Amino acid sequence: MRTINILAGLTCAGLPVALCAQQTQKPNVIVIMADDIGYGDLSCYGEKTIQTPNVERLAKGGVRFTDAHAVAATSTPSRYSFLTGHYSWRRTDTGIAPGDAGMIIRPEQYTVADLFKDAGYATAAIGKWHLGMGDKTGQQNWNGLISPGLKDIGFDYSYIMAATGDRVPCVWVENGRVVGLESDDPIFVSYKEPFPGEPLGKTHPELLTVMKPSPNHGHDQAIVNGISRIGYMKGGKKALWKDENINDSIVTHGLDFIEQHKDTPFFLYLATNDAHVPRVPHPRFVGKSGMGPRGDVLVEFDWTVGQVVETLERLGIRENTLIVLTSDNGPVVDDGYQDRAVDLLGKHRPWGPFRGGKYSSFEAGTRIPFIVSYPGKVKKGISKALVSQIDFLATMAEFLSVPLTEEQKKDSREQLQTWYGKDKKGRDYVIEHAGSLAISDGTWKYISPSKKKAYEKLTNTELGNSPEEQLYLLKKDIGEKRNLAKEYPEKVKDLKQVLAKHLACRTTSFDQFDSLLE
Incomplete structure (x- = not known):
């Protein structure tokens, strides 16, 4: 494995041992990837109807980009491009993935996680995945080791939602195995036919005790935790997640990873489920926004950001950690469930001043929040530079001083000077x-x-x-x-x-x- 001394030439004369170690260790990198959070969903982007103080503090300590873009206006293709540096539209199989999709990022592909792993970093993906698992669609072994998995594309550790919040199976997968699964209650998953005897949202609406689907959206199949989903499943009762605890589980595992690797360089891809449907905030956040569940999960997301920063500060490694906060695509208000998001929106504009939203070619579909914070390195302020998530791979290679081949970079280009505030223009397009x-x-x-x-x-x-x-x-x-x-x-x-x-x-x-x- 190649060893790279990123901070070569620095000395620690006169500094305490702990601070010296922090300054000479390779910098950590954390990506906080929001889900369906739009340009106008965070108060630092100008909306007066929502308060997200932790995100504001992060933005004030770094650079907030106003012309940043996801590659696609939906989750799967956007995340694929972010992690691979490869335009998703170059392939025909990068659309919104079903819950039983095979691995969309194939093991032979070079990823951001590979980059960090080769540079001597511990790597982890925690939270929302939505990029498939296993070799082929519909052929995963949910009751054993699901392979290939995230370890095959550079992540040492993974704790992920099997698909996404509104799709079955509604279980956590840790390092390729379903968490909490009992051998006498195996999981069965289908996206073709329902399982005989298993109630569905469209046939048993009386069982939808937490949330009902919006008409004609299709979220009316398997029922889990009083919410109907897309797709069919049975079994695995002890392994099913509780929707109100999804974010706490993501945060807990993310902070544990940080704690475990505080003395070694790490890369953490922390992908929250907020504000994707079904929106079921933890009781701590219910009613906090005045905009119903969608607004409450924005407050929950802000808390997540605060927990990450506070942990870094407590461990004494905040100064040596680069944080990127962004979202996978633009916002959507009613995306399949009757959570009164439209009725309670009020004057809030999740899309900011733009037209469209999630799924759209107009600006609100892909113009997303993008904040970069790295104390002492990133110039504080607001940047109008044109940036794209496609460049995360090449920019991180530049950050690590690791040369990449054109095949490894694919469509990604170096933008570190833009992140640091030295380049005011950014991309040509x-x-x-x-x-x-x-x-x-x-x-x-x-x-x-x-x-x-x-x-x-x-x-x-x-x-x-x-x-x-x-x-x-x-x-x-x-x-x-x-x-x-x-x-x-x-x-x-x-x-x-x-x-x-x-x-x-x-x-x-x-x-x-x-x-x-x-």
Whole structure:
């Protein structure tokens, strides 16, 4: 294993032994990945209707980006790109994963976790995963070792939700094995047929004692903890999670990992379930926001951030830890359950000043919170630089002084100087995917034509799809209200050429994007 002395040349003359050790140890890295939390869901981004003081403190101690983007407007493809540096739209199997999906990141792929592990770090993924497990969809051994698993893509330790909150199986998987499973009560999972005798939300609504599904969303199948989910399962009663304890379990295991590795460099991917449906905040947070369960889980998320920072400070390693806080995609209010999120929203704007939301090609689909805090290294303030989550891999390689091959970096590019506040511009452009491809240079944004529906009635979201080309001048029209494609054909042509260059490097064929190559 290659040893890298990141802080070579520093001396500890006159410093206490503990502080000397901290300054010469490789810096720790923690990613706090929120789920469905939008640009306007955190008070540091200007919304007066919500208070998230722990996130605010983190932002004030680092840099808060206002033009940061996820690669996709939904969870699975966004997280895939974040961890691999590879545009998810280059593959056809990176859509929203079912609960029994096989591993979407394959063992042969290079990941951020591989990077840190090769650099001598302890690595962990804790919380929401939604990137599949096992070799093939529907063929996992839920009652034994699920392989391949996260250890095969660079994570030494993993404690993850088997899928996502609204999908079965509703169990924790630790290092490839379901936690708390009893041998005489095995788990069975299906996304094709229900199990005879097992009640479903659509047939036994009287059993939905915690939360009922919104009409026509499909969250009306297997019932777990008084909530119906997507998919069918039976068995594993002692292994089932309690929804109100999901976040506490994530935080507990995350803090335990930090404690265990306080004296050695570590990389922690801490992925919360907040604010994904079904939203069941712990009783400590119920009623705290005045906006119902969705607002309460935002308060719960803020508490999570506070717990992480307080633990680092107590252990004396905060100064030597880089924290990245972000979200996987934009917000959605009603995403499948009757939690009165729409009724209780009031004046709150989860999407901030932008149009669209989760699932959308408009700005609110992919413009997400992005905060970087590293005491003494990151210049404090607000940055308008254009940044993308696709660059996390290459930026961390730059941070560790580890050279990567072009194949390892894939689509990721070094942006450390932007994170440090020395580069005010950031990327030349960002590319996003949500039913169609979009590209923005921070001033202009082009959305490619799409035959898909333009409006999602179930979630009340404008998807941004149109059979016509779209061009918006973001500097003057941040709400993307006026399509200027016909007025500025040369700008359309320029942005299409950039997209075409990237599409020419694709590994699979996409009929819907072929017009961009013409």
